Amino acid sequence: MAHALSGKVVIAGIGHTSFGKHPGRSTVSLNIEAIRKALADAGVDKPDVDALFVKAPTSKFEMMYAQTLSEALGIVPRIGGIYDHGGASNISMISYAAMAIDAGQCELAVVALADNPATGTRQAYQKSYGDGDSALYGWFGTPAGYAMIAQRHMGQFGTTSDQLGAIAVACRKHGAANPNAQLRKPLSLEQYRESRLIVAPLRRDDCCLVSDGAAAVVLMSARKATQLGVAKPVPVLGFGQGQTSWDVALRPDLTTTAARMSAQTAFAMAGLQPSDVDVAQIYDCFTIAVLMTLEDYGFCAKGQGGNFVQDGRIELGGDLPVNTSGGLLSETGMPGLQLVIEGVRQMRGESVNQVRGARNCVVSNQGGIMHTHATLLLGQ
Amino acid sequence: METVTVPAPERDALNTPYWDSLAQGALSFQRCNPCGHAWLPVRSECPQCLAADWGWEKASGGAKLISWVVYHTAYHPVFASRLPYTVAVVELDEGPRMISNLTALGAAEPLKIEQRLRLLVQDEGGTAVPRFTLA
Numbered sequence: 001m002a003h004a005l006s007g008k009v010v011i012a013g014i015g016h017t018s019f020g021k022h023p024g025r026s027t028v029s030l031n032i033e034a035i036r037k038a039l040a041d042a043g044v045d046k047p048d049v050d051a052l053f054v055k056a057p058t059s060k061f062e063m064m065y066a067q068t069l070s071e072a073l074g075i076v077p078r079i080g081g082i083y084d085h086g087g088a089s090n091i092s093m094i095s096y097a098a099m100a101i102d103a104g105q106c107e108l109a110v111v112a113l114a115d116n117p118a119t120g121t122r123q124a125y126q127k128s129y130g131d132g133d134s135a136l137y138g139w140f141g142t143p144a145g146y147a148m149i150a151q152r153h154m155g156q157f158g159t160t161s162d163q164l165g166a167i168a169v170a171c172r173k174h175g176a177a178n179p180n181a182q183l184r185k186p187l188s189l190e191q192y193r194e195s196r197l198i199v200a201p202l203r204r205d206d207c208c209l210v211s212d213g214a215a216a217v218v219l220m221s222a223r224k225a226t227q228l229g230v231a232k233p234v235p236v237l238g239f240g241q242g243q244t245s246w247d248v249a250l251r252p253d254l255t256t257t258a259a260r261m262s263a264q265t266a267f268a269m270a271g272l273q274p275s276d277v278d279v280a281q282i283y284d285c286f287t288i289a290v291l292m293t294l295e296d297y298g299f300c301a302k303g304q305g306g307n308f309v310q311d312g313r314i315e316l317g318g319d320l321p322v323n324t325s326g327g328l329l330s331e332t333g334m335p336g337l338q339l340v341i342e343g344v345r346q347m348r349g350e351s352v353n354q355v356r357g358a359r360n361c362v363v364s365n366q367g368g369i370m371h372t373h374a375t376l377l378l379g380q
Numbered sequence: 381m382e383t384v385t386v387p388a389p390e391r392d393a394l395n396t397p398y399w400d401s402l403a404q405g406a407l408s409f410q411r412c413n414p415c416g417h418a419w420l421p422v423r424s425e426c427p428q429c430l431a432a433d434w435g436w437e438k439a440s441g442g443a444k445l446i447s448w449v450v451y452h453t454a455y456h457p458v459f460a461s462r463l464p465y466t467v468a469v470v471e472l473d474e475g476p477r478m479i480s481n482l483t484a485l486g487a488a489e490p491l492k493i494e495q496r497l498r499l500l501v502q503d504e505g506g507t508a509v510p511r512f513t514l515a
Contacts, residue, residue: 048482133389133421136509137481140455148469152447155493200464249469249479250477254447 002237002271007379009098010225010233013144013218014341019332022138022212023119027057028072030114030214037217042230044108047075049218050082051095051106055113058335059120069112079105083378086367087283088241089113090215091374095239096338098220100275107224113337114214139250143207145248145369146286147199152254153288154201156303163306165192167287167322168205168329170315175326178352180211183330206287209333211343215341234347237272237360238321240378241243241266248369255303259366259373266362269297274298277377278358280320280348281339284327292316293364294322296377316353324353337366343378384457385505394423397436402508405501407439409476420476441499442473443512446483448491458505470497470512484513 015037017030024153031054039046052075054066062068066082083089090113097109134140153159161373172187187205195203223234242258242265244251267273274297281294282290291305299320308314314322325331332338343361345351363376401408411418412426413433425432448468452466454460466482481502482491496515501508 084382095512134479135387136389136504136507137385137467138456138459138462138465141453143453144449144451144467147385147449148447148467151449155447197450197452200452205475206390249477249502358391373465378382 005098005267006100006237006270007234007235008222009219010222011217011236011340011344011378012220012225012230012231012233013038013044015039015041015042015338016215016338016341017213019180019211019213019334021118022116025212025213027059027117027214028078029112030116030212031069031112031216032072032112034214034216035112037109038098038110038218044228045217046075049073049075049109050078051097051100052077052242053097053109053111054080055081055093055335056082056084056087057115058086059115077106080109085243085372086372087285088365088367088372090335090340090372091239091363091365091376092241094217094219094236094376095241095374097121097238098236101219101332107220108218110216111219111337112214112216115333115334116212118210118212120212142369143202143286144199146288147202148248149292149370150201150286150288151194153292156255157305157306160289162189162193162336163310164287164291165189166309167284167290168192169227169316170309170312171284171323171327171329172224173315173332174324174353178331179327181326181331182211182333183326189227202286202288206251208285208328209330211333213334215334215337217337217340217344232348234344235379236376237379238266238268238270238375240269240375242369242373244373247290249272252373255267257292257294257296257370257373259293259364259370259375260373262373263297263372266377267311268277269372270377270379272360272377277320277360277362279324279355280322281324281343281361281363282322283336283364284323285335287329289366289370292370292376293366294348297362297364318356320357321353324351324355339363339365342377343376347378347380386456386458388422388505388507393449394424396432398422401436401438401506402501403508405508406498407441408436409439409472409474410434411437418475420478428481436440437474439472439499439503440472443497445482445491445493446477447460447493458470468512478510482509482513483511
């Protein structure tokens with residue numbers, strides 16, 4: 001049975017900037033553009049916004065950033081703040097906003113993220129990991145952490161490079177049909193095999209784009225959306241989190257993450273099962289993340305992710321279309337809120353790669369090297 | 381011309397015994413006195429029972445391979461001339477896991493997870509570091 005909060009809060013509006021490069025623009029400026037568009041999409045006025053939840057920009061950390069942004073927006077929130085779960089922040093913030101609305105702490109919440117690593121600093125993406133001596137071993141960069149997990153998955157379950165390639169091919173195919181996508185060049189499996197090795201076993205085409213941009217969503221109670229005559233409110237059916245937290249070198253199991261508990265919480269809240277899901281937006285910072293998330297969510301057994309993603313099964317027209325706007329591999333490398341926005345478009349019936357008759361969409365967000373995870377279930 | 385070196389680890393009161401031990405050719409780890417849990421990297425409390433009552437032990441040097449990656453990209457200038465190089469997660473026979481390099485692999489068979497490894501202490505820009513090779 002669904003939790004009492006399931007379906008009581010809706011996403012009433014969505015907005016985003018163009019994706020790619022925004023030289024000279026601050027994350028505050030990018031956030032404001034996305035929020036302006038999301039408020040217009042919801043048909044609500046700025047003075048009614050009484051909550052602001054914003055993701056810490058990955059490219060540059062700033063103290064009390066939510067207050068800087070509130071000032072620039074000219075609002076005085078009743079509740080909110082800046083959250084740092086890496087890419088999982090977006091769905092985490094949506095869940096906090098939904099609980100705050102339900103608890104009477106606010107009525108109209110904005111959730112936003114902006115990032116500018118393409119034209120700003122990329123330093124945050126290239127640091128060494130661990131306890132300070134990692135540089136001695138040349139243990140640098142985010143791709144290496146995912147490569148370490150992918151290699152273990154290959155060793156444990158026989159997962160192949162071609163199976164990771166099938167994920168890149170699917171996302172690039174969907175992105176090619178999306179006029180807003182940063183990378184609209186489709187990818188064949190042959191091209192994938194020739195793609196440059198970055199940190200083996202991962203190739204260039206296993207890795208997401210580096211992008212400037214911003215996205216925002218507006219949340220309110222379903223009742224308020226009806227009162228305001230919001231055109232296409234999309235109900236939040238369930239959400240969950242799981243925080244693996246430990247460093248890649250220290251976590252006892254490299255190939256199962258807290259994505260599993262995150263999904264279990266979200267599905268239980270919604271009273272749904274994976275078989276009820278018609279379309280999925282799965283955080284694809286690296287192809288292996290998609291494969292493992294599909295396993296941890298229960299779309300297939302642990303170790304069967306490689307078989308599951310092959311033969312067009314996650315492409316439009318397949319059993320479970322994944323990342324119908326192109327995901328981080330093709331639409332924008334921005335960390336995650338665009339996946340929620342595509343989930344909303346699917347539920348409204350407005351996606352460029354619309355899954356016909358889709359009634360339920362699952363969205364995953366994750367951060368770090370699978371350190372954090374959050375799951376969102378959207379419905380009709 | 382300035383020589384490019386890997387950033388040396390920052391030493392403090394807590395981790396100095398770890399680095400001093402390596403300089404003597406031994407890899408040391410921490411073990412909790414109340415609960416017996418063994419760990420790396422260095423920390424001030426046991427991550428299992430939270431006690432601050434622990435001591436140093438020397439590792440036997442035996443380990444197994446959890447996973448590995450091969451860098452084809454240099455994220456720091458010093459590694460540009462070493463490409464491709466291998467970074468691994470290894471598990472010591474005593475339990476602690478750590479990041480390290482696999483070295484002196486020669487033209488051996490392809491690596492396999494759970495493969496047996498043994499410790500080699502090597503110099504890296506003046507710091508003695510623990511690396512591993514096939515047992």
